[in-house]
Amino acid sequence: xxxxxxxxxxxxxxxxxxxxxxxxxxxxxxxxxxxxxxxxxxxxxxxxxxxxxxxxxxxxxxxxxxxxxxxxxxxxxxxxxxxxxxxxxxxxxxxxxxxxxxxxxxxxxxxxxxxxxxxxxxxxxxxxxxxxxxxxxxxxxxxxxxxxxxxxxxxxxxxxxxxxxxxxxxxxxxxxxxxxxxxxxxxxxxxxxxxxxxxxxxxxxxxxxxxxxxxxxxxxxxxxxxxxxxxxxxxxxxxxxxxxxxxxxxxxxxxxxxxxxxxxxxxxxxxxxxxxxxxxxxxxxxxxxxxxxxxxxxxxxx
Amino acid sequence: xxxxxxxxxxxxxxxxxxxxxxxxxxxxxxxxxxxxxxxxxxxxxxxxxxxxxxxxxxxxxxxxxxxxxxxxxxxxxxxxxxxxxxxxxxxxxxxxxxxxxxxxxxxxxxxxxxxxxxxxxxxxxxxxxxxxxxxxxxxxxxxxxxxxxxxxxxxxxxxxxxxxxxxxxxxxxxxxxxxxxxxxxxxxxxxxxxxxxxxxxxxxxxxxxxxxxxxxxxxxxxxxxxxxxxxxxxxxxxxxxxxxxxxxxxxxxxxxxxxxxxxxxxxxxxxxxxxxxxxxxxxxxxxxxxxxxxxxxxxxxxxxxxxxxxxxxxxxxxxxxxxxxxxxxxxxxxxxxxxxxxxxxxxxxxxxxx
Numbered sequence: 124x125x126x127x128x129x130x131x132x133x134x135x136x137x138x139x140x141x142x143x144x145x146x147x148x149x150x151x152x153x154x155x156x157x158x159x160x161x162x163x164x165x166x167x168x169x170x171x172x173x174x175x176x177x178x179x180x181x182x183x184x185x186x187x188x189x190x191x192x193x194x195x196x197x198x199x200x201x202x203x204x205x206x207x208x209x210x211x212x213x214x215x216x217x218x219x220x221x222x223x224x225x226x227x228x229x230x231x232x233x234x235x236x237x238x239x240x241x242x243x244x245x246x247x248x249x250x251x252x253x254x255x256x257x258x259x260x261x262x263x264x265x266x267x268x269x270x271x272x273x274x275x276x277x278x279x280x281x282x283x284x285x286x287x288x289x290x291x292x293x294x295x296x297x298x299x300x301x302x303x304x305x306x307x308x309x310x311x312x313x314x315x316x317x318x319x320x321x322x323x324x325x326x327x328x329x330x331x332x333x334x335x336x337x338x339x340x341x342x343x344x345x346x347x348x349x350x351x352x353x354x355x356x357x358x359x360x361x362x363x364x365x366x367x368x369x370x371x372x373x374x375x376x377x378x379x380x381x382x383x384x385x386x387x388x389x390x391x392x393x394x395x396x397x398x399x400x401x402x403x404x405x406x407x408x409x410x411x412x413x414x415x416x417x418x419x420x421x422x423x424x425x
Numbered sequence: 426x427x428x429x430x431x432x433x434x435x436x437x438x439x440x441x442x443x444x445x446x447x448x449x450x451x452x453x454x455x456x457x458x459x460x461x462x463x464x465x466x467x468x469x470x471x472x473x474x475x476x477x478x479x480x481x482x483x484x485x486x487x488x489x490x491x492x493x494x495x496x497x498x499x500x501x502x503x504x505x506x507x508x509x510x511x512x513x514x515x516x517x518x519x520x521x522x523x524x525x526x527x528x529x530x531x532x533x534x535x536x537x538x539x540x541x542x543x544x545x546x547x548x549x550x551x552x553x554x555x556x557x558x559x560x561x562x563x564x565x566x567x568x569x570x571x572x573x574x575x576x577x578x579x580x581x582x583x584x585x586x587x588x589x590x591x592x593x594x595x596x597x598x599x600x601x602x603x604x605x606x607x608x609x610x611x612x613x614x615x616x617x618x619x620x621x622x623x624x625x626x627x628x629x630x631x632x633x634x635x636x637x638x639x640x641x642x643x644x645x646x647x648x649x650x651x652x653x654x655x656x657x658x659x660x661x662x663x664x665x666x667x668x669x670x671x672x673x674x675x676x677x678x679x680x681x682x683x684x685x686x687x688x689x690x691x692x693x694x695x696x697x698x699x700x701x702x703x704x705x706x707x708x709x710x711x712x713x714x715x716x717x718x719x720x721x722x723x724x725x726x727x728x729x730x731x732x733x734x735x736x737x738x739x740x741x742x743x744x745x746x747x748x749x750x751x752x753x754x755x756x757x758x759x760x761x762x763x764x765x766x767x768x769x770x771x772x773x774x775x776x777x778x779x
Contacts, residue, residue, distance in 0.1 A: 259636065320518075320519040364510070404451065
C-alpha cells in the first residue's frame, strides 16, 4: 500500500493554469507509453493491410497488368500506382500521429486506450509545431536504434556498428533516465505525456441511506460522540468512502467490527451498512467542520 | 447506491435528477449539489468537443464554455479547502483538466496549420535560423574542399568516401567518354517515377537524420554535412580532372540546388537546437531546447517538401533534359525561387498582432 501510494506521488506534477488554479497531472507511466506505441503501430499496419487488401480486390487486374508491365514496357499506370503507394506509406505513418495528436483529444488511439494524452510542458497551448517536432524525432529514437542494434548483433559493421548501436541506444533509453519520462522528441518539442482521466460524477453519499443517522432497516438511530469520531482522520475517511462506494456487502461486517472494537461498541449484525453510512457522514461532518477552522487531521496517527 | 443502480438501467444519456439539496446532511454535499448541474453541462459540452463535433454545439453552449470552465475551476479550489469527498474531488480535477485542454487546446487542425505554414510560417522560421544557415553553409563548403583535397593527395580516399552505388563507372582513371556517358540522359522515362519516389524516401531520411542528430549539441549534424559534402568534393575533383567540371555542375544543379539547399536547412535546423542547448542564455536548457525545437520542426517539414521536389527533379528533368545550358537553367531557376521564397517573400505575421 505504502509503496503504491509513493509511486503514485512520484508521478504527480502540478501545472498552474492562467486562472491561477493548480491542476494536478500525472506523468504517464513508461510501460503504458510503450503499450500505446505498440497499439498505434498495430492499428497503423492493420489499417494499411486493409487498404491494400481493398486495393487488390478492386484493382486486382491492374496489378496483374503492372507486373506484366515490369517485363514489357507498358506499365505507365502501374508505375504511377507504385509511386502513390510509396508516398502513401510515408504520409500514413506521419499523418496518423500528427492528425490524431493535433485533434481535440491530443492523443492517438493507442494513447486514448491506455488513458494518456500529449500536453505542453509549460501549461500553455499545445501547438502544431510542437506536435510535429516530437513526431519527427521518433525515427531516430526508435527505428534507427533498432536497425543499428540488429546490425551490430549480426556483426555486419564491426566496431563502428557496435559504437553506433550504443550511441543510439542512449536515445532509445532516454525516457528511462529522467523523472518526467520525456523522450528526446518531448524534450525538443517542450511536451510531455500525461494521464487523461475521465471520471464520472459519483453519487452524493450524505443524501442516501443512513447518512442522517437513522437506519432504514431497524430504525435505530446512530449517534457518535466527538471523542468516538476523533479516533480517525482523513485517510480513514476516504478509505471508508471507497468501501461504501465500491465494496461488496460481505466486506462490510469486518470493517464494522473493527470500528466498533475501536470505539468500544458491541458489534451487532445485520445493519452494518447503515452503521457505516452514519459513521461516515458524522466523521466527515466533524472533519470538514474542523477543516473550516484550519484544523486538518491527516490520519489516525496524527 | 440503489439510485445509481437504477440510473444505470436508464442508460447513460438520461441524467438522473440530483437529490434535493435540502436532503444533504453535509455542508460540502450541499455545495456540490448546488453546482452539480453546471458541471454536468460542462461535461456534456466537453464530450462533444472531444469527439470533434464543435460544429454541433449550440452558440449558447460555446459561449458558456469559458464561464463554465472558470466556475468548475473555482469550485475545485473551494472544494479542496472544504470537502473531504474524494470521489467529487477526483471528478472535479479530471473535469477541470479536460476543460483546460479544450479551452487551451490546439487551435488549429492539420490543414489550417498547413496553410499558415506555406503562407509565411515556413519562410519566417528559415529566416529566424539565419545564423545557423550561415554556419552550415560554411561547413558544407569546407566539407567539399576537404573532399577535393583528400582525393587529390591520395586516390584511395575516393573509394573510402564515395558510396559503392556511385562507383560504377565513375572512378579515378575513367576516361572522359565514360564519365560523359554517366551524365547523359536515359532513353525513356520508364521506371523513373518509382526511382524518384524511393529517392525521396531515402533523401528525406538523411535530412531527418541530420536534424534529429542536432539534439546532441549539433556536432553529429555537422559531421554528417562534412561527410556528404566531401563525397561531392571528391566527385567534382573526378569530373573536373577530365575537364567536365561545368557539365557535372549542370547535371548536379537540376535537382542539386533544391536538394543541397534542403540538406543545408536540415543541418542548420539541427545545429540550431544543438547551439541553443549548449548556449541557452538566461533560459533553462529545457526551455531553450523546446523553443528551438519547434522552430526546427517547422523548417524540417519544409525540408521534407523540398525533398519531394528534388526527387521529382532528379528523376525526370535530369534524366530527360540533356543540354548543359538547359540543366543549369532549371537548377538556377529553382535556386532563385527558393531564395526568393525564403528571404524576399515576407508576408506579415498574423500571430504578431495578438
